[in-house]
Structure formats: structure tokens, C-alpha cells
Amino acid sequence: MTIKGKAYIAGIYEHPTRHAPDKSTAQLHAEVAKGAIEDAGLTKADIDGYFCAGDAPGGLWPMVDYLGLKVRHMDSTDTGGCSYLIHLGHAAEAIAAGKCSIALITLAGKPRTGPMPPRAAGAEADFEAAYGATTHNAYGMCAMRHMHDYGTTSEQLAWIKVAASHHAQYNPHAMLKEVVTVEDVLNSPMISDPLHRMDCCVVTDGGGALIVTTPEIAKSLKKPLVRLIGHGEAMKGPRGGKDLDLTYSAGVWSGPRAFEEAGVTPKDIKYASIYDSFTITVLMQLEDLGFCKKGEGGKFVADGNLISGVGKLPFNTDGGGLCSNHPVNRGGMTKIIEAVRQLRGEAHPKVQVPNCDLAVAHGTGGLLGVRHAASTCILERA
């Protein structure tokens, strides 16, 4: 049993807002749902599956009711920022199994307007809560060890932000549109060694949504056809403290699973959406997915190799989380949306990859240096 080619992304919507103090979080979910349903050319009554994660206020009960959905399949898997990549895989499974035929996935929230509620504590709480792990320092610890083991440099990490900024200049909705240089990144304040402010993504309000459906229904609609041909998911944590290695992520497992199901290799990929919570996140994911050998990510990203039209692997052509949008501190949704734009040929002309027929959307969720999940989706223009 495989999901290869059994589910199509028929609708996408990214909320244009980056700051929404005048809206409710549920309202933002409704707005992105409406946007994706209209993009697909469907109506709300057509939706029979719904997926949301920890950002949906109250979870499935209030959301299904608030949105006025009547569904026969639901899933509220929450793995932080990569939840929506996992939802896409799970929606494909449900569609392949006949459990639903048109699934809606939503993400929305307002971390720029106000602080996010704390996560529920796990079994580790007494043994870790006092040490102040945050996104910044949890990723900082990964970068510090990667530099120690492989000689990765701050200059190399900076190239990832530089590439994102080259793309963001063409995105009218991007929060940061200014093109930056390696020196700009290195001269920005140190936040948590060795990560500078410009190694960090933006904090934005907003959201996004997807419509996932059967091949038959997708072909009856008007949008260019984009299908999911491979999906993988995995989890990684310190696991009792044995053989701790923070230089790789759960992407080393989710990536190969997705590529194998799709029957393609990283060399075949024309465009990559890679979750960029921090520059180090991208570098490690590129290695883990097999775009280069472990430890050679620094060399791979340097000198503009990720800039569309310049380098070999165009990435995050919307400007990504580093420059454009990082709604609810969860980057997985916008990764899928920009990959679909590329495969449809709807990316900005300045960053559109010519003849883009195969893309990867990949992300992690949680804290890379503590406990995180990863999910990889291989998408193809049909």
C-alpha cells in the first residue's frame, strides 16, 4: 500500500497578513479555510475531512463546529511546525483508504500580537524545565556542535539568510523585503551563540490552508495538477541520553522514506521548500535529506547555491520563514504552499524555477536540539 499519486493538492491559501491584532485566531483559521476552498473552486459543503494542530483554539471540537464543517474524518496530530506536512501525508492515507475525499488543513495564529500559550509538560519536565531551553538556544546548541564536528562557519550559515532575502524582495507580502549580505548577518546582534539575529526567522501573525483531494476530483477542477508522491515522518529526542548527536535531525529517517515511496532521489528535485526556523535548520535538513553529504552543508549553501536562477537548488522562493512569513511559529504550511506555487508555475516570475515538475517540502517541529519531529513530502506536477 502506498499513497503515491493518490492525493492531489487542489487548493492553497496563504494569509497576506503578518500582523493581525484586530482578528481572532479562530477567525484567521476561517479566513484561510475560505481562501483555500475558493482557490480549489469548491464550497465548504464539499469538505468531508478536517486536519488541525495545536494552533487551532480548543482543537477539533470547537474548530469543526466554529467552521460549520460536517466531516467523516478528523486528525489533530500536533508535531509543532511540521504538523501540516504530516497532515498532508495523513490526508493522503485517508483519501487512499476512502475515509474522506476532500480534506481541509488549516493553520493560523497571532504570536506577533501576543505570547503563545505554553506547551503541556512531558515526562521530562522536572529534569529539564529549569534550564531555559528556548527555540534560539536549542538550535544554537545544534549549530555549535555542527561547527565543532564539521568546521561549519557563521559565514556559511549566513548564505542561507542571504538567499532567502534575494527571494523575499519579490514577495509583496514578505515581512522583510530588504536584500542582505553575509556581512549584514554577521554584524547583527548575537542572540544565542553562534546564532545571530539574522540567523533567526521572523515572528508573524497569519496562517495558511490546503485542500487535499482525490485524483478524480482534482482533475474535475480548474487548477494545475499537483500530487503527493511520497511522504515520510519521524521523531527524534535524547532517548535516555545514549549516543547524543545533535548534528542530525529526524529528517535522516523521514527523507529516505519519502524519496523511496516517490521513487525519486534528491538529484531529481527542481525546487526545495525547507523549514527555515533558523539558518542551521536548513543546513542540517539539506544534509539529512541527502542533497549533500553530512558535514558538507556549509559548502553546499555557500555562494548563492540556494538562490533561484543562480544556484543549483532554489529554496524557499517566497522568502521563507527567515524573511517572509512564519505564522504561529510553525513553518510547515507555508513550505507546502510555496512548493505548490512552484509546481503550478504560479511563483513570482523572478523566482519561478523553469519547468518545475518535482519539489520537496520538508520541515521539523519542536526543538531541534531537544525533541523534534520531521516530515518530508515529495510533490509532483501531474
Add this chain to the structure above:
Amino acid sequence: MAEAKKLPVPQGNPETAPFWEAAKQGKFMIKRCTACGEPHYFPRSICPFCFSDKTEWEESSGEATIYTFSLMRKSPTGPYAIAYVTLKEGPSLQTNIVDCDMDKLKIGQKVKVVWKPTDGAPLPFFTPA
């Protein structure tokens, strides 16, 4: 101005109570599985490696080396160094490196456990050895 950091009180539970009781005596305990021989931290009843329930408490030397760290330059309670350290007995754990010149920390540096009081059982931190 940074406020003094108020440490959270360990809540404890039936599975971990012996760790916190030993902590009050200044003993840093890990768990070792007598079925597969692997030590682990934080302590579980069932071995996270072989899933045997034959796990036993063992006092750690409290000696460790820094695996990695990051200096949080600003926080409501001032700068701090978060780290993973690897115990002499094997397991690695998350902690803070305290009572030190943070700018001189290095991966591979030797550190040792130091206890900081809370309103309940003390919490383990590490400091340069």
C-alpha cells in the same frame, strides 16, 4: 535589570521520587538496566533501550564533559549558558553551566554537578571542574 531566577520546584512522582530524595543528600542518581546493562537519564522504570523493567538506581560520579552549549545573551533573568553534558557513566543530559565565565566555555571541557536550592528538592546544574 534582570530579575533573580526563581527555580521551579521539582514536582516528583512515584517513578522519580527516589531521584529527588537522593538529591536532598547531594547524590546524583541515574538508572541502569540490569538486563541490557545500559545506563540512562532522566530516570525511567522501564529501560528506554530494551524495555526491560529491571532498572536499578545508581549513583553517578557527577563528572561530565560539555557536549555542546549555547549562550543565551538576553533573557528576563539575565544571560545563561544552556548545555548538554555527557556523564562519565555515559548518558548525556540537558543542563546549565553555572558559576563560571560563560565566554570561556568550550566543547569537551570537564564539568561537575552542583546543586541549586529550590523551595523543594534541589536541582542539578554543572560547573567547570
